Amino acid sequence: MQGALWPSLLLLLLVLQPSGSGRAEAGTMELSRILGDSVTFLLEIPAEQVRTVAWTVNATRSIVTVTAGTPPNVIVLDSSYEGRLRVPENNSLQITSLRMKDTGTYGAQITTASGISNRHFLLRMYKQVPEPTIVCDSVTCVKETCNYNLHCTVRDGGDNVTYSWTHTAGGAVVPNGSILHISLSPRDAHLNATCTAQNPVSNSSTTASAKGLCAAPASSLSYCHLKGIVLLLVLGALSAGIIAVHVLPGREQRRD
Template sequence: MEGALLRPSFLLLLLLLQPGEYSRAAADEAELTGILGGSVTFPLRIPAAQKFKNGAWAVKTRSLATVIAGKPPSVLVFDPSYEGRLRFPDDSYSLQITDLRMEDTGSYTVEFSTDKENFAYREFTLQVSKGQLPPTIACDSMACEDDACIYTLRCAIRDGRENVTYSWSNAPNSVLSMDSIVHIPQRHQAARENVTCTAHLPNGTSSRTVSPKDFCAEQVPATRIVCDSVTCANGTCHYTMRCVAEERGGRVTYSWTQKDSGAVVSTGPILRVSPRPFEALPAVICTARHPASNSSRMISPKDLCPDFPPDLSLASSLSYRLIILLLALGALSAGVIA
């Protein structure tokens, strides 16, 4: 198995080292520094007049990867610890390592060829340190009622370190939360300004700033509720409502709950409500759940369907009851006269 893995690298090196057609470039030593969990790029610095053809990378004398020019490049990775973490942008073919680990520290070399040079050599030294990367911020949810929304933001350190505390603020002395999560109403001044999450680590702090309204609008597709139909008969109206949310990078699932009780009344994008005569219509909330967030909207069925005023069902019910009463009175009067 080991011989099978090394064979493509060996063939590529034979291609690079064609006798009599190459000149070895002087070793170009470069010292690079990366932050734990971050990324680093080893620049090839190929002259603009030349085009990259192929190359072989090594780390600490071990074969790391080979790359052949193309869109996208053809890449073969030999070290399993780097699987999924190597990038070779087709504009430069420089090596980029993402999600850096402490064990990535060490020496890296590359032997490559271009359309005008059959053999070139670069050497690098990488030092990975435990610096403070900016925390990541995610919009967990956007809950809206009419035109007012509440934004829920979550802050986290990317490498999952322990002994980390968080705080949110929208001014140097205005603390919004001392937790990794903050809830910001749209009417709050912070929703219209930038808010900052600060991660407090044992060896320092790290922070990131976003605008809640703009950030959530980009991250979480807004949810809308539309009234499909209302039909009324015998004093009872039947409301059919539909929840709509964009699918942005994944499947969307829906659920309907009552505002007061929180009880789930339906799953799926369609909700049908049939209140009894004189029964108050409860406000309902539709929640659209996306792969990494959710958005919800609350509304009353009567408010959603203004073309069908609520007094229609009441009027129908009163008319029906009035007819029954008049018939009863007529029968009673007929009996008395008789």
């Protein structure tokens, strides 16, 4: 009976045993920023308790160490962050003039009077989404209805760009995707459709009508018009030939 109790007692002791630092590691905080913006990693520890903070990125590069003081002693260890680091009074870290390559996981090893703790921050960088462009992929008309395919794109928008549409004909329609399929009668073809391109930190929109995007150029000729012109040219040539063969020789003979 006593032998059976030993595994349970050992498990209980392991559960009750404190961790090495006496504190659970904080979860990773995710932050998203736009190119050129700034970010602040908040430690949320009273400044008077902090002795030193060692900051790293992606667990391999040491970027700065901060020693408590008035003001704090800041030693930048990575030249790519030179002139872009600030240390507020609470010993948090601020990075200004953010670049795309600043994306990564930042770690802070904090030494206090009571021990060592860690904080982790995942920084994701994005570009400002530019104004999207809407083009007409295709249009087919049957009787009184035309089917339009409109395509929305952005140039150099970076990753994670998504698209949504709104259209007022027949009620609001908001499909997800860069292509909008709509069927419209001639009286509704002038109504506007709006494409919104967005990423986690910015968005931009463009509005246009299916009729304006898919209308044929004013200078183009339809097949029927082209046939009419060819027919007129043929008739003109025949008329000229008849005149040359029958009318003009008769006039010449009368003059003689």
